[in-house]
Amino acid sequence: MLTNVDLVPGLVTTRDAIAQAFGCGTFQGIEPAADAGKVFVYSDPSAGEEYGYTFDGRADDDEFGALYLYTGAGARGDQVVSGRNKSLRYHVEDGREIHLFVAHGKVPGSGAMQQRYIGQMVVDPVKAFDVRRGPGRDGVMRDVLVFRLRPVEGTEPAWTEADNLPPAGDTLVEVTAPPVVQPAAVVLPQQTGVKAKKAEQHSTSETVADIPAGQRKVLRREGELVKAFKAHLAAAGHETHSFQITIKGEPGALTPDLYDVQDHVLYEAKGLTTRANVRMAIGQLADYRRYVPQPETLRVAVLLPSAPTPDVQELLAKENIALVYQTDSGFSGWPLV
Incomplete structure (x- = not known):
């Protein structure tokens, strides 16, 4: 009963x-x-x-x-x-x-x-x-x-x-699928x-x-951008994955957006091209890159849905971070030079 x-x-x-x-x-x-x-x-x-x-x-x-x-x-x-x-x-x-x-x-x-x-x-x-x-x-x-x-x-x-x-007991890096x-x-x-x-x-x-509806749209746009770029890389014969990075003494995990195995490039995507979003991506890449295998030869790039302003492009160049953005015909800035 x-x-x-x-x-x-x-x-x-x-x-x-x-x-x-x-x-x-x-x-x-x-x-x-x-x-x-x-x-x-x-x-x-x-x-x-x-x-x-x-x-x-x-x-x-x-x-x-x-x-x-x-x-x-x-x-x-x-x-x-x-x-x-x-x-x-x-x-x-x-x-x-x-x-x-x-x-x-x-x-x-x-x-x-x-x-x-x-x-x-x-x-x-x-x-x-x-x-x-x-x-x-x-x-x-x-x-x-x-x-x-x-x-x-x-x-x-x-x-x-x-x-x-609980905090992680050790620092570990695991290979994962993209988000x-x-x-x-x-x-x-x-x-x-x-x-x-x-x-x-x-x-x-x-x-x-x-959760604001605008934020939902931005994050879904980011996910679709990663999906499209992953397909673009796959068509070129490139393998992609991501990482699960747990840090000793800290809860949770760091999860970069996309890693290109052939070119040894780590990408961080943003759904908007604003300065604030690009600055966030710069900080995330600086954090992630320390834990990716062979960090001394790793290249990093920001993936955007369109071209940012010229000054933001200059900021990325000065930080030695590549820029890739989506166009009607594919992705500008790829392959990286």
Whole structure:
């Protein structure tokens, strides 16, 4: 028989209690409750630590606000967007809410794990997930989907310091595929059933994660630019990939946009040609290049959707950074001289 559970951020409960209240399973990290219109996500960073890594935890806030990273389902082999991962990735299209819990110690006198409710989340409408490299249960390195979860507008998540991403134990550089181009953002269902704060009223019955639409378009444009340039390089017989760079003592990972294996060139793409965006790319390349193999012969380049101003071009030249930008017929500045 179903029982009532009030989903208030900070609530400490168990998987069994959630299952009884909402009709979901109890054993997986991603537990859809179809009839209740919800997807319950149970995060336990210690589960990843068992294999020598963890991607779960609250990342540093960015320009869009709070961000929680969650490792997808699949203990062996490359993780893909199917099954439970698909139910999480496409929760909006399925009309389901995401509710995030983190492991919170054992139930007194029992072996059962307690779960602390963080709050209602949404998969980041700008970039749903990152692809990371990590060992599976069999010890074999594989692709891991790290979902990017953000609080739904109107939610006050019950964060604690213990929820922050742990610092990396060592500095490592792993080869990865280039970033995945995400589809256009969609409108999210209005928050329901969370009592920490009354949801803001809107002129429609829908709300979105608090990310400006203009920023979403810029980041999608950046992803499409990388995709087009990767295809351009592939047509010329060039192999491309990226890197996952973890820094000892720091949480998270650095992920450059694109690396050309044949020319030994690292590219950083921007969706706008403004001075601010180019300056950001210059700083990122200066940071990344220290960790790329054979840095003494590495060349770096900024990839843009169109030509920047002459003064910005001069800035790049003085910093010994190549410029490649998209044109109607291809990419100007490539091949590099």
